[in-house]
Amino acid sequence: MRAHPLEIGPLDPPTCSAVRALADAAQSVDGAPPLSEQPLLRLGTDDEDITHVVARTAAGDVAGYAQIDRGGDGASAELVVHPDARRQGIGRALLRTAERDARLPSRSGEPGQRGSTLRVWAHGDLHGARDFAAQAGYAVVRELLFLGRRLADLSGAAAPTVPDGYRLRTFVPGADDEAWLAVNARAFAEHPEQGRMTLADLRARQAEPWFDPEGFFLIERDIGSGTERDVEHDGASDGADQHLAGFLWTKVPGGSSEGEIYVVGVDPDAQGAGLGKVLTAVGLAHLAGRGLDRAVLYVDGDNAAALRTYERAGFGRLAADVQYAPVDTGLIGP
Incomplete structure (x- = not known):
């Protein structure tokens, strides 16, 4: 040929x-x-x-x-x-x-x-x-790990809880786009792909058959809230003094028996509150509730904090993607 x-x-x-x-x-x-x-x-x-x-x-x-x-x-x-x-x-x-x-x-x-x-x-x-x-003349300069875990043990588990001072709801297309883009840019400011997400990129994904706003969760600061409470999927913001602190987006292709923790992000100002762990639990509970067999996700191999979170959540390595660069560029480590 x-x-x-x-x-x-x-x-x-x-x-x-x-x-x-x-x-x-x-x-x-x-x-x-x-x-x-x-x-x-x-x-x-x-x-x-x-x-x-x-x-x-x-x-x-x-x-x-x-x-x-x-x-x-x-x-x-x-x-x-x-x-x-x-x-x-x-x-x-x-x-x-x-x-x-x-x-x-x-x-x-x-x-x-x-x-x-x-x-x-x-x-x-x-x-x-x-x-x-x-x-x-190319060598590996970056590794993106593909992780997974079974969901059978999460069937019927208690709903995750959010910390005092926060509330969880699902994404509303059109109403939440700009706020999400702003927090995504802040959360992934150093990420070469995710941090560049534009409104056009978001719209393209919203147009995909797999897009489901019920699997796209936002966690907001809820000034004046009471004690820690169960997750409630209660729609868009009611106009109270609430600010987006983090998000978790899931992806379930049609006909698939597995669902993806597509992206998890926490605003830098909300780091340290354990929101990443909470959001991961929310995503797993959502995917388990849909009767799927396995949850999967991608994470950079050098993101030690995220890897610890996912390992504690039961994820293990399935495969990897790698990025290459020319050997003579100085990008290759010793």
């Missing part, structure tokens, strides 16, 4: 569908999705900081795809090659194109964006990806 020259530019709807089919074909062989949620949501995006690269076979079928994002502090990429088109130089061509694209300035025009070092995600930490990275 021989590829045509690479196509660079926005994707039309048929090509978006073909890339999704390509990703499905790779996952069926590799056992891990080659593209994460964000690139898949951005397949139809025409943005100055996003570059789409497509490789085709002589017959015109999509044989490979790469997406480069220059909108953060550096440039990152994800790429996939069809299982039937591997070891033909397509992956290396996609990577070379991503490396050149990483040197372009971002829309922000910040001088530091010129000559950015490319980082490349590989999902599932597969041997083939490690070999490809090593041959290209």
Whole structure:
């Protein structure tokens, strides 16, 4: 199978569908999705900081795809090659194109964006990806752990409680968007992906079939509240002097027997109150109440505090995603 020259530019709807089919074909062989949620949501995006690269076979079928994002502090990429088109130089061509694209300035025009070092995600930490990275002169600079735990032991458990001074409710689309975005940005100010979430990103997720506001919890400061009390799902804020202190968002794809603790965030001003532990318990209780078999989540391998919280909640390691960077950049530790 021989590829045509690479196509660079926005994707039309048929090509978006073909890339999704390509990703499905790779996952069926590799056992891990080659593209994460964000690139898949951005397949139809025409943005100055996003570059789409497509490789085709002589017959015109999509044989490979790469997406480069220059909108953060550096440039990152994800790429996939069809299982039937591997070891033909397509992956290396996609990577070379991503490396050149990483040197372009971002829309922000910040001088530091010129000559950015490319980082490349590989999902599932597969041997083939490690070999490809090593041959290209890349090494691991970041690890994203995939954790899970069974939910059977939580069936019928007592409802979690929130500390005195806080109340819990579910997210109201449209009414809570801006407040959530502000706290998310504060909670993940140092996170290269989550901290960049925009209103458009939130809207894209709200449009997904899996989105369910009943599985999206907000914890607020409740001035003048009484003693600690059971969790109540009582809708939107009633206008009292309440401020968002943290949140937990769950994700349950249709037909799946497992649910994801999609993201947990606590405002820096509310750190130390044990809200992360409470929110995790809320999420687990919600997923168990839906009759699911397992809860899963992703967490950075160097986030010691979060790892302790999840280990105490019964989570164990299932797999890992890794991010690579060129060995000669100085990003690789001793």
